[in-house]
Amino acid sequence: MSTTSSSTPSDVSNTIPEHHPGVPPTVGDDGLVVLRELPAEPLVRGRANDPALTAAAKVLDEADAVVVTTPIYKAAYSGLLKIFLDLLPQSALRGKVVLPIATGGTAAHVLAIDYALRPVLTSLGATTVCAPARLVFVGAGPRTVGLLERFAASAPELLDPRVGVEIDVVDPYPPGGGRIWRRAQSPLLWMNSMASDVTIFTDESVTCDGPIVPGPSLAEWAAGTGKARLTELGLSAEPTEFPSRIAQAEYLAGVWDRVLRSLPENVSVTVHADRAVALDDDRVVLSSGTELPADLVVLALGYLDRLPTPEQAAIAQQARENDLTYIGPGYTADVDLSEVRGGEPVIVRGFGQAFVDLMVLLGEGRGGQFSEDDGGLTYHPSGREPIQYVGSRRGVPYHAKLGYVAPGAGPVPTRYLTSEALASRRRDGLLDFVADVKPLLHKELAHAHYARLFAAHTERTRWPWERFESVLDRCWLDDPDLVAAVDEAVPDPADRFVVAAIDRPLAGRRFADRAALEAELVTLVEADLRRRADPAYSPDLAVFNALLSVYGVLSTAITAGWLSDADRVQHVELEWHGFFSFLASGPPPQRLEQLLAMHRAGVVRFAGPDLEVELVGDRFVARSRSVPGAITARAFVEARLPRPDVLAAPDPLVRSLLHSGRVAANAGQLTADPECRAVRADGTVDPDLFMLGPSVSGSAGSSGFSRPHFNGAGFRQNDRVARHLLLRLAEVAGSRTRREDDERYAS
Numbered sequence: 001m002s003t004t005s006s007s008t009p010s011d012v013s014n015t016i017p018e019h020h021p022g023v024p025p026t027v028g029d030d031g032l033v034v035l036r037e038l039p040a041e042p043l044v045r046g047r048a049n050d051p052a053l054t055a056a057a058k059v060l061d062e063a064d065a066v067v068v069t070t071p072i073y074k075a076a077y078s079g080l081l082k083i084f085l086d087l088l089p090q091s092a093l094r095g096k097v098v099l100p101i102a103t104g105g106t107a108a109h110v111l112a113i114d115y116a117l118r119p120v121l122t123s124l125g126a127t128t129v130c131a132p133a134r135l136v137f138v139g140a141g142p143r144t145v146g147l148l149e150r151f152a153a154s155a156p157e158l159l160d161p162r163v164g165v166e167i168d169v170v171d172p173y174p175p176g177g178g179r180i181w182r183r184a185q186s187p188l189l190w191m192n193s194m195a196s197d198v199t200i201f202t203d204e205s206v207t208c209d210g211p212i213v214p215g216p217s218l219a220e221w222a223a224g225t226g227k228a229r230l231t232e233l234g235l236s237a238e239p240t241e242f243p244s245r246i247a248q249a250e251y252l253a254g255v256w257d258r259v260l261r262s263l264p265e266n267v268s269v270t271v272h273a274d275r276a277v278a279l280d281d282d283r284v285v286l287s288s289g290t291e292l293p294a295d296l297v298v299l300a301l302g303y304l305d306r307l308p309t310p311e312q313a314a315i316a317q318q319a320r321e322n323d324l325t326y327i328g329p330g331y332t333a334d335v336d337l338s339e340v341r342g343g344e345p346v347i348v349r350g351f352g353q354a355f356v357d358l359m360v361l362l363g364e365g366r367g368g369q370f371s372e373d374d375g376g377l378t379y380h381p382s383g384r385e386p387i388q389y390v391g392s393r394r395g396v397p398y399h400a401k402l403g404y405v406a407p408g409a410g411p412v413p414t415r416y417l418t419s420e421a422l423a424s425r426r427r428d429g430l431l432d433f434v435a436d437v438k439p440l441l442h443k444e445l446a447h448a449h450y451a452r453l454f455a456a457h458t459e460r461t462r463w464p465w466e467r468f469e470s471v472l473d474r475c476w477l478d479d480p481d482l483v484a485a486v487d488e489a490v491p492d493p494a495d496r497f498v499v500a501a502i503d504r505p506l507a508g509r510r511f512a513d514r515a516a517l518e519a520e521l522v523t524l525v526e527a528d529l530r531r532r533a534d535p536a537y538s539p540d541l542a543v544f545n546a547l548l549s550v551y552g553v554l555s556t557a558i559t560a561g562w563l564s565d566a567d568r569v570q571h572v573e574l575e576w577h578g579f580f581s582f583l584a585s586g587p588p589p590q591r592l593e594q595l596l597a598m599h600r601a602g603v604v605r606f607a608g609p610d611l612e613v614e615l616v617g618d619r620f621v622a623r624s625r626s627v628p629g630a631i632t633a634r635a636f637v638e639a640r641l642p643r644p645d646v647l648a649a650p651d652p653l654v655r656s657l658l659h660s661g662r663v664a665a666n667a668g669q670l671t672a673d674p675e676c677r678a679v680r681a682d683g684t685v686d687p688d689l690f691m692l693g694p695s696v697s698g699s700a701g702s703s704g705f706s707r708p709h710f711n712g713a714g715f716r717q718n719d720r721v722a723r724h725l726l727l728r729l730a731e732v733a734g735s736r737t738r739r740e741d742d743e744r745y746a747s
Helices: 009-016 040-045 051-061 077-086 107-123 142-158 217-225 227-233 245-262 308-320 353-360 419-424 431-454 463-474 480-489 499-503 514-532 539-559 565-584 587-598 652-660 713-744
Strands: 002-004 032-034 063-072 098-102 135-138 163-169 267-272 276-280 285-286 291-293 295-298 324-325 347-348 370-374 378-379 387-392 604-609 612-616 620-626 627-633 633-638 677-679 685-690
Touching: 032 051, 051 077, 063 291, 098 107, 098 163, 098 378, 098 514, 107 587, 135 142, 135 291, 135 604, 135 713, 142 267, 142 295, 163 285, 163 612, 217 227, 217 245, 227 245, 227 604, 276 652, 308 324, 308 419, 308 612, 347 620, 353 387, 353 514, 387 620, 419 431, 419 539, 431 463, 431 480, 431 565, 463 480, 480 652, 499 565, 514 627, 539 565, 539 587, 539 713, 587 604, 604 620, 620 633, 677 713, 685 713
Parallel strands: 002 032, 002 063, 063 098, 135 163, 135 295, 163 267, 295 685, 324 633, 347 387, 347 633, 387 604
Antiparallel strands: 276 285, 285 291, 370 378, 612 620, 620 627, 677 685
């Protein structure tokens, strides 16, 4: 049975069924009572025995369930509905399930249901006043999309279809891509993953409690439902292509729509293009002033901006005073590069993905063009480019992404670095990363390398694999027995796995002049491009796959609290993640070819390893211990993301949570328990606040999307959290029902 109380036709009419032909509009056999069409005089005078009112009450009495709809006026339900409810007997709703629905001008009007209408319905004896549980996501990027996909997958099992769930998603950027993968960015910026290596859906490899619901990878979507959209935009995403980030934005928008369609009918989603600024008790406050009721909150904030360090702030101040340009760490797509002058030198510190983006935006982004002929790639400057002098700690660019797929080189379980092995090495509950983890980690990568070499390239080995593996099993990498075994069994140094040589190829090198340094850099990059395109070196692919497996184990150890905060920050987030990014998360090969072409054109120069930059007088001065001389420039760009530190984050929501003690922070990250629930400053756990992402403890190695068939750590975490949310929502709904029962009996 439905009853609607709008005094004039309004949006609330859209929430009720249409009248059937031939049925009187006031009270119908279909169980519809339209209060605005009841006679006014008996309503106002309280004549409950009026035939029309009696008929309406009879429909109510015969109903098993009642839907009450009303507009919100002055923070309460309508006066017409109040008059009608006042005429009903005290037990009119006894034993009935009642669902209140309201239309209002703002999200804050939702509160009128809880604080005005529901108590009245409860007082009339309603067994269950169906209040929807409310879940708020702060952040609308890939992590939220993946969580909602897992939420939809497990909802049929864990969510009572009689319990409504209203989900609010808050982000100033569009849902799906969020800030990083938004449509509104330069089409020149590419992903550093092939389209076939990106998915947001689970597959048979994912170990989780929720059901596996396969979905398209970026490449599959681009060849199917997304083809027309990409064609319209002049984009593509072939399986082995490194597509534009805008193509990824379109994919994520398509996945978002698909996920919304997969949610059950009792779950609704509302998107707010706004920013959350505070969490007050059970309400999320937005910058517009809107307050969203929230039973549960999920913070999926992604990478947070951070305030400059004191050193960076001092450099920026001195730069302003001397009419210089200083651009500190940040996401390159968001950086204003207009003050970097064409034709002038600019010192760039950082040789990873942020530098590649910078190179593109200051090159092609300023009108430069590439052409290709038999002589290779040529860059044609526009004249508006600066001359970039780039250096870093290593002094070389990240390795190019692999350009081939090798049969039989897929993911394998870890052999040495297992959760069981780490658990057995703990002392007083903790691991020492350098003593306990790092040796196993390096050994794991070495095993992957040599297992592939001995299996796929036996002509370059001298021992049977079983003999070599037996030595590897009992030795650490620096053990003389293993070193001797490698020397004898693997004659070509190019086939050996030596961590130090891989990590710091210029370590200890000294060059007579900059020309010698630059010639060596060109040689290294050219060799890297050849090797990364050659399946004869498929052990590199095996190491890449092992790196992903290792990250999953490390994520488990971090989530379980087996590493100290100091070890996590210094050795995992800085050293290990830096090594991983250098080896496995580098640019597409074409980008390094473009780097060499821009170097030949004279608009990119190499500054060397261990680059130190200082401000001397009215110029920035850069030096490397590997090469004599200095580079001077009026512009200095830190081409890297800032190290996450929530204590320095300007985000108002994060700052308010930390200030109030609602959330604790350790070693620059928000503190969460193994279930991703917020840990308060007093050490207790908030069961209704969940946190995920790079600024949250325990999220190492997990992201919004993953490679297909790799049992992505982010997918496993998403599944655990989504199922926990569903179970918690059931608890919230049950608790509310019991509370309302208590209120009814008390009345």
